[in-house]
Amino acid sequence: MVRFLLTRFGGAVVLAFIVSTGTFFLLSTAGADPAAALLGIDATSAQIAVKRAELGLDAPLPSRYLNWLGGALTGNLGTSWSTNQQVSSLIATRLPVTLSLAVGAILLSSVLGITLGYISAIKRGWLDRTLQFVVVIGYGLPGFWVALVLSTVFAVQLGWFPATGYTPFTQSPTGWAGTVILPIVALTLGVAASIAQQTRDSVLDVLRQGYVRTLRSRGLPHWRVLVLHVLRNAAAAPLGVISLQFIGLLGGAIMVENVFALPGLGTFAVSSSISSDVPAILGIVVVGAVTVVIVNLILDSVMAWLNPKVRTR
Amino acid sequence: MSRFTVFGAALLVSAVALTGCAATTGGTSAAGDDAEKVLTIGAFYDQPSFNPADSGSGHPVQYMQAVYDSLTKLDPDGTVQPSLATSWSYNDTKTVLTLELRDDVTFSDGTAFTAEAVKANLENVLAGSGQGSSSLASIQSVEVASDTSATITLTAPDPALLYSLGQEGGFIASPTAITAGDLATTPVGSGPYLLDAAQTTAGSEYTFTRNPDYWNTDEFPYDEVVIKPLLTEAARLNALKSGQVDATGGVAKMVAEAEGSGLTVTTAPGDWQGLHIADRAGEVVPALADVRVRQAINFAIDAEGILETIRLGYGERSSQIFSPSGSAWDAELNEAYPYDPEEARALLADAGYADGFDLPMVLSTDYLGDVQAAIEQGLGDVGIRVQWTSVPLTSLGAEMFSGKYPVYFAKLATTPIPWKDLQLPISGMYNLYGTEDATVTSLMSEIGAADDAETGALYQELNEYLVTEAWFDPWYVQDNIYLSNNTVEVEMQQGQIIPSLYNYSPAE
Numbered sequence: 064m065v066r067f068l069l070t071r072f073g074g075a076v077v078l079a080f081i082v083s084t085g086t087f088f089l090l091s092t093a094g095a096d097p098a099a100a101l102l103g104i105d106a107t108s109a110q111i112a113v114k115r116a117e118l119g120l121d122a123p124l125p126s127r128y129l130n131w132l133g134g135a136l137t138g139n140l141g142t143s144w145s146t147n148q149q150v151s152s153l154i155a156t157r158l159p160v161t162l163s164l165a166v167g168a169i170l171l172s173s174v175l176g177i178t179l180g181y182i183s184a185i186k187r188g189w190l191d192r193t194l195q196f197v198v199v200i201g202y203g204l205p206g207f208w209v210a211l212v213l214s215t216v217f218a219v220q221l222g223w224f225p226a227t228g229y230t231p232f233t234q235s236p237t238g239w240a241g242t243v244i245l246p247i248v249a250l251t252l253g254v255a256a257s258i259a260q261q262t263r264d265s266v267l268d269v270l271r272q273g274y275v276r277t278l279r280s281r282g283l284p285h286w287r288v289l290v291l292h293v294l295r296n297a298a299a300a301p302l303g304v305i306s307l308q309f310i311g312l313l314g315g316a317i318m319v320e321n322v323f324a325l326p327g328l329g330t331f332a333v334s335s336s337i338s339s340d341v342p343a344i345l346g347i348v349v350v351g352a353v354t355v356v357i358v359n360l361i362l363d364s365v366m367a368w369l370n371p372k373v374r375t376r
Numbered sequence: 377m378s379r380f381t382v383f384g385a386a387l388l389v390s391a392v393a394l395t396g397c398a399a400t401t402g403g404t405s406a407a408g409d410d411a412e413k414v415l416t417i418g419a420f421y422d423q424p425s426f427n428p429a430d431s432g433s434g435h436p437v438q439y440m441q442a443v444y445d446s447l448t449k450l451d452p453d454g455t456v457q458p459s460l461a462t463s464w465s466y467n468d469t470k471t472v473l474t475l476e477l478r479d480d481v482t483f484s485d486g487t488a489f490t491a492e493a494v495k496a497n498l499e500n501v502l503a504g505s506g507q508g509s510s511s512l513a514s515i516q517s518v519e520v521a522s523d524t525s526a527t528i529t530l531t532a533p534d535p536a537l538l539y540s541l542g543q544e545g546g547f548i549a550s551p552t553a554i555t556a557g558d559l560a561t562t563p564v565g566s567g568p569y570l571l572d573a574a575q576t577t578a579g580s581e582y583t584f585t586r587n588p589d590y591w592n593t594d595e596f597p598y599d600e601v602v603i604k605p606l607l608t609e610a611a612r613l614n615a616l617k618s619g620q621v622d623a624t625g626g627v628a629k630m631v632a633e634a635e636g637s638g639l640t641v642t643t644a645p646g647d648w649q650g651l652h653i654a655d656r657a658g659e660v661v662p663a664l665a666d667v668r669v670r671q672a673i674n675f676a677i678d679a680e681g682i683l684e685t686i687r688l689g690y691g692e693r694s695s696q697i698f699s700p701s702g703s704a705w706d707a708e709l710n711e712a713y714p715y716d717p718e719e720a721r722a723l724l725a726d727a728g729y730a731d732g733f734d735l736p737m738v739l740s741t742d743y744l745g746d747v748q749a750a751i752e753q754g755l756g757d758v759g760i761r762v763q764w765t766s767v768p769l770t771s772l773g774a775e776m777f778s779g780k781y782p783v784y785f786a787k788l789a790t791t792p793i794p795w796k797d798l799q800l801p802i803s804g805m806y807n808l809y810g811t812e813d814a815t816v817t818s819l820m821s822e823i824g825a826a827d828d829a830e831t832g833a834l835y836q837e838l839n840e841y842l843v844t845e846a847w848f849d850p851w852y853v854q855d856n857i858y859l860s861n862n863t864v865e866v867e868m869q870q871g872q873i874i875p876s877l878y879n880y881s882p883a884e
Binding site (some may be wrong): 095102104110142148215231326331 | 618769
């Protein structure tokens with residue numbers, strides 16, 4: 064197990080290094096002048112030159128990369144060009160916001176999606192067809208539209224929740240809950256639809272297996288067959304979808320963050336890209352790469368617990 | 377009813393009950409004379425830097441006005457008033473400005489405000505990358521005559537200087553803090569409020585609490601100001617409608633919903649929008665050297681139609697590059713170029729371009745995507761074939777000013793000071809090919825040397841010349857739109873997209 068974890072940790076480091084290096088050189092040779100992008104259309108050439116000197120853009124590219132790398136290895140991800148704040152502080156402030164949404168949405172959508180998909184596969188008939196229809200609706204509704212409707216109805220008109228803003232959990236747990244419930248619900252619908260569909264297909268596939276008939280013929284209680292054998296063996300595919308959706312939520316909640324004015328990583332990533340804020344983009348990329356590895360590690364651990372055959376690989 | 381349904385309902389009820397106890401962010405002014413008065417504003421943009429050397433005009437103004445005084449102060453109609461500078465005078469050639477300064481002001485770090493602070497700040501802004509360095513470009517040197525007197529020497533007369541010293545060029549920070557080098561995140565000024573770092577989250581919420589030592593408290597009735605960057609229209613409008621903010625900037629498509637919700641809508645002239653016909657010498661497209669061709673372009677675009685359909689009527693049809701609130705404005709000039717494709721084709725034929733010509737233009741959908749079709753169709757109908765080059769927004773500035781595109785769409789601010797409105801399109805980078813004209817140069821020289829009372833007629837003469845010679849194809853002056861609830865009274869600031877911080881007061 065220790066060897067497994069060390070291997071994965073080493074892989075995370077290598078992945079973060081490769082991704083950040085590639086991103087650095089791509090951004091630095093992309094063509095657009097970051098100083099001009101930061102200052103806007105009306106910036107004069109003199110102003111752009113001052114900004115370039117201020118940001119160290121006149122230094123040779125390898126020198127700039129080594130400076131950044133040296134800082135990153137000691138935990139210093141540099142200063143954001145567009146906000147003048149430390150990148151590590153910005154990420155530390157924004158990551159909990161995005162994690163609140165992503166974790167909340169994935170938990171809610173997992174419960175909803177697995178339950179609906181499982182019931183749909185077991186019951187079949189009109190229930191299955193109804194749930195299939197609901198899944199299609201869930202796929203089709205854009206997340207930002209759902210967010211707008213929820214905000215308009217429950218925040219503006221009914222006043223049950225705040226329309227914008229984020230309250231940290233440490234400041235007020237109930238305040239935090241109030242600021243994340245609507246965004247989480249907005250994110251859940253599409254994700255739950257995807258999980259429900261995958262669960263349904265996976266359960267149907269397992270139900271067709273010969274050993275399920277055998278278990279039933281042996282007289283095992285129906286619930287035991289469905290829960291301990293069918294659901295457990297059908298879990299691999301939905302878990303894969305869940306991990307992919309979670310990774311997608313980390314960077315893809317931008318629309319919902321915008322509607323509710325949540326200071327998360329999504330909005331930060333977009334604004335940094337628009338303003339060519341290289342240190343901020345690199346910081347986000349590094350954190351993102353590490354997060355992907357951690358999520359996959361958790362997934363592999365859960366899969367190994369569910370399926371002993373995986374542990375022997 | 378299934379167990380799942382009951383469970384789900386219980387969960388929802390619990391969530392609503394919990395959030396009923398939740399602390400809400402944002403706020404409205406407290407009731408009662410003695411209660412703390414809090415103003416919460418939704419801002420279009422975040423504030424990347426509190427260093428005046430980095431600052432620009434427009435959106436950053438409220439953040440800066442919270443913590444800094446400016447050398448002069450601008451009334452809502454743009455009239456320049458005393459502030460840190462109590463009085464001023466020019467020499468006969470208007471190239472030396474002497475400022476007399478207040479002697480009772482201290483920065484929040486204890487440093488006294490003197491002429492040395494003025495020198496340090498103006499030099500800081502001039503050396504920076506912000507718009508202030510453009511606004512103060514006429515400054516050659518700043519000298520300290522005494523603790524309460526500073527002398528500014530100019531390379532040439534600058535009728536807009538005192539106005540600029542009330543905006544992005546004139547915010548005064550503690551010289552000690554300038555030297556320390558961390559003004560970007562830690563502002564140190566003499567302004568009406570102090571940045572409360574404990575209640576501030578960069579990018580989300582900036583809280584400013586009253587400066588107890590401020591010398592002009594009456595001007596700022598609020599005890600606390602909170603500015604929240606709300607980057608989308610939906611977030612700004614929802615925050616205002618739900619009471620999380622008291623006021624915020626708007627755009628045309630928000631107005632109907634805002635008015636339907638009982639919010640107050642206030643407007644003031646904003647940017648002029650239209651085409652810059654930069655290649656007046658015909659270096660890239662020879663046809664543009666002929667005034668008839670440039671006039672044809674003015675007749676070809678249905679500006680009134682664009683204003684009504686795309687800007688929803690929020691603006692004023694204009695053929696001028698000046699503000700309706702300034703002395704150069706002449707309403708009659710707006711009749712010079714009605715939409716008339718027939719006239720445009722006749723002018724092109726007279727100029728020898730009956731078959732039209734090709735016109736390269738640069739496009740970024742984020743910048744002009746909504747008017748691209750109108751430009752292409754309008755010019756195409758009279759024979760001018762637009763050849764678009766599409767670039768990302770981050771490259772638009774470099775492409776636009778590369779000299780490859782003789783005509784381009786742009787939006788430029790209009791202010792109550794016509795001289796300021798002339799800088800970019802005539803004297804600055806928007807004059808891509810550095811075109812000079814004896815009449816324009818002569819009139820601008822006269823304006824620079826004239827007293828304020830005499831400049832109105834000169835500006836109008838210059839305006840008429842620019843319109844007749846069709847240096848530009850302005851379509852309209854778009855409205856700046858501001859929304860507020862019934863707890864606050866707001867007065868728009870002419871020439872500024874958002875009101876100055878001293879333009880807000882609690883509703884009666």
